[in-house]
Amino acid sequence: MNYNLNNTDTTEQQHTSGKRLLKLLAYIKTEHRALIVVFGIMIISQGLSITVPFVVGYTIDHYVATKDFSGILKYAGILLGMFTVNLAFSYWQTKMMGSVGQRMLYMLRNALFVKIQELPIAFFNQNKTGDLISRINNDTDKMNQFFSQSLVQFASGIMSMVGAGIFLLSINFKLGIATLAPAVFLLLFTRVLSPLVKKRNAASMKSTGSMSAEIQESLSNFKVIIAFNRRDYFRKRFDEVNQENYGTAKSAGVLNNIFTPVFSLCSQIAMLAVLAYGIYLISTGEFTVGLLISYLSFSSYFYNPIRQLAILWTNFQMAMAGWDRISQILELESDLKVLPAGPVKENAPLISFQHVHFGYPGGKEILHNVSFNLEQGKTYALVGPTGGGKTTTASLIARLYDPTAGEVLLNGRDIRSYTPEERTRKIGFILQEPFLFSGTIQENIVYGNPVYADYTAEQLDAVMEKAGLNTLLARFEDGLATNIVSGNDGISLGQKQLIAFMRAVLRDPDLLVLDEATANIDTVTEQQLEAVLQKLPAHTTRVIIAHRLNTIENADEIFFVNNGEIARAGSFSHAMNMLVQHERNT
Numbered sequence: 001m002n003y004n005l006n007n008t009d010t011t012e013q014q015h016t017s018g019k020r021l022l023k024l025l026a027y028i029k030t031e032h033r034a035l036i037v038v039f040g041i042m043i044i045s046q047g048l049s050i051t052v053p054f055v056v057g058y059t060i061d062h063y064v065a066t067k068d069f070s071g072i073l074k075y076a077g078i079l080l081g082m083f084t085v086n087l088a089f090s091y092w093q094t095k096m097m098g099s100v101g102q103r104m105l106y107m108l109r110n111a112l113f114v115k116i117q118e119l120p121i122a123f124f125n126q127n128k129t130g131d132l133i134s135r136i137n138n139d140t141d142k143m144n145q146f147f148s149q150s151l152v153q154f155a156s157g158i159m160s161m162v163g164a165g166i167f168l169l170s171i172n173f174k175l176g177i178a179t180l181a182p183a184v185f186l187l188l189f190t191r192v193l194s195p196l197v198k199k200r201n202a203a204s205m206k207s208t209g210s211m212s213a214e215i216q217e218s219l220s221n222f223k224v225i226i227a228f229n230r231r232d233y234f235r236k237r238f239d240e241v242n243q244e245n246y247g248t249a250k251s252a253g254v255l256n257n258i259f260t261p262v263f264s265l266c267s268q269i270a271m272l273a274v275l276a277y278g279i280y281l282i283s284t285g286e287f288t289v290g291l292l293i294s295y296l297s298f299s300s301y302f303y304n305p306i307r308q309l310a311i312l313w314t315n316f317q318m319a320m321a322g323w324d325r326i327s328q329i330l331e332l333e334s335d336l337k338v339l340p341a342g343p344v345k346e347n348a349p350l351i352s353f354q355h356v357h358f359g360y361p362g363g364k365e366i367l368h369n370v371s372f373n374l375e376q377g378k379t380y381a382l383v384g385p386t387g388g389g390k391t392t393t394a395s396l397i398a399r400l401y402d403p404t405a406g407e408v409l410l411n412g413r414d415i416r417s418y419t420p421e422e423r424t425r426k427i428g429f430i431l432q433e434p435f436l437f438s439g440t441i442q443e444n445i446v447y448g449n450p451v452y453a454d455y456t457a458e459q460l461d462a463v464m465e466k467a468g469l470n471t472l473l474a475r476f477e478d479g480l481a482t483n484i485v486s487g488n489d490g491i492s493l494g495q496k497q498l499i500a501f502m503r504a505v506l507r508d509p510d511l512l513v514l515d516e517a518t519a520n521i522d523t524v525t526e527q528q529l530e531a532v533l534q535k536l537p538a539h540t541t542r543v544i545i546a547h548r549l550n551t552i553e554n555a556d557e558i559f560f561v562n563n564g565e566i567a568r569a570g571s572f573s574h575a576m577n578m579l580v581q582h583e584r585n586t
């Protein structure tokens with residue numbers, strides 16, 4: 001399956017926007033209570049605002065014209081009251097929508113994170129971490145900005161325009177038409193330009209994602225960059241993506257900013273029309289000065305939001321481009337689905353590969369028609385030249401991938417019919433480069449293990465002692481309380497492998513796969529590790545992938561993995577001979 005998020009072209013994204021908008025509505029629905037309150041306040045507040053020009057016009061015609069100062073003061077007081085109420089409403093709205101935006105941000109980031117956790121390894125192979133981070137951080141924030149800042153202004157702007165438009169037409173129809181005519185041009189202008197604005201904003205976000213990926217790559221490889229003096233190379237690569245980002249952001253910015261001046265010009269033309277035609281109407285006695293001032297206010301009630309809408313429309317387009325990028329992830333489905341449990345083979349081995357073929361997505365076939373069995377309680381070793389397919393085989397045992405043909409059975413049942421929880425309870429996998437997160441060793445080794453999750457350090461110490469893991473734990477100064485900083489150099493690769501080993505053994509799996517797990521461990525520690533392996537319960541099956549052949553001396557059976565084919569290598573010395581022979585031939 002194609003999991004590459006940057007492979008879909010933008011035209012396809014535009015077609016799917018309607019469907020995606022509906023999905024966004026499902027998120028918005030969860031905020032319906034807050035939104036109803038906010039829109040209720042908005043209607044009252046806009047109702048108050050729209051009556052202001054009437055009050056002003058009335059005051060001018062009735063009290064200013066007659067120099068009735070007490071009347072003027074009375075209406076000034078009423079206006080002040082209306083402004084104060086509107087100020088309070090506007091504060092309330094902003095506060096509520098700020099919370100709505102933050103909750104949306106929280107929900108979207110959570111949904112993205114959960115989805116990313118469900119996706120298979122192929123997804124991570126095909127996408128750059130930096131780009132994913134950019135989607136989770138930046139694109140979701142574009143949505144937050146729209147919801148917390150723009151949505152209320154957007155809706156109240158439209159309300160104000162509709163209200164003002166109705167008044168403008170009903171006070172004087174002809175003058176109303178003249179005032180509103182430039183808005184029709186604006187509508188057409190926006191419609192024509194919007195797809196381009198969205199496309200350019202999407203391109204700008206995409207290049208921000210690429211830039212973030214580049215930064216992430218060079219930061220996580222800084223040692224290699226310094227050691228090989230490749231600073232110039234990375235500087236050049238960064239300059240290229242930065243340049244691209246500059247270009248796309250600039251062209252999006254030009255379009256984003258074109259709306260404001262055009263909208264301003266139209267509103268000024270409309271004002272000019274009102275003034276000229278209004279003065280003419282006053283001269284013919286059809287209009288009063290107060291009415292003209294009210295009319296001018298209504299025109300600004302119509303055109304001011306339009307000017308604002310230009311900016312808000314851009315924010316909306318940015319939010320939608322962000323939503324498209326977020327949706328791309330949310331719409332992905334893992335192709336490692338859990339299948340309904342089929343028939344179970346009687347007296348089946350723990351693991352059985354039956355005519356398995358496998359190739360990585362988009363690549364050539366790596367494993368060719370592989371069949372073998374792993375019996376309960378035995379120790380197996382996979383040996384063979386680099387790139388022969390040992391890790392790939394182990395990955396299929398742990399169902400990190402599915403075979404392209406053939407079957408992998410676990411306890412006689414298709415491995416695809418186990419839920420991830422069932423599978424990980426049965427199979428422990430120690431990777432070449434184990435993942436540890438920031439926290440203590442205790443937190444790292446009880447990670448994902450419900451049995452020991454609530455154990456105190458003393459209780460866990462006792463368990464470790466029983467499993468023979470205390471000798472390994474003694475390698476760390478503060479024992480279980482030793483602090484690990486993820487991605488930090490304070491801990492060696494060998495130590496990381498030890499922690500991953502303790503974590504896997506504590507889960508008491510039926511099958512323990514060690515992929516080069518002792519490659520970075522000194523011989524004394526290796527012997528201690530071997531002792532732990534010997535102490536594992538009799539039912540535990542072990543699969544050891546190792547280059548150092550002394551680590552597999554005690555294996556019950558050795559498999560020679562070469563060129564995607566697996567052969568029984570018989571005794572330890574026979575396996576050694578096969579390896580030596582292979583090296584001679586290459």
Ligand SMILES: Nc1ncnc2c1ncn2[C@@H]1O[C@H](COP(=O)(O)OP(=O)(O)OP(=O)(O)O)[C@@H](O)[C@H]1O
Binds near residue numbers: 366
């Ligand atoms: N994620 C991947 N995507 C595409 N090809 C891959 C991937 N991982 C491994 N390969 C390819 O699959 C083949 C087998 O690799 P694998 O890692 O299984 O070999 P190995 O025997 O474990 O090697 P080593 O002893 O070096 O760890 C290699 O040609 C490798 O390039």
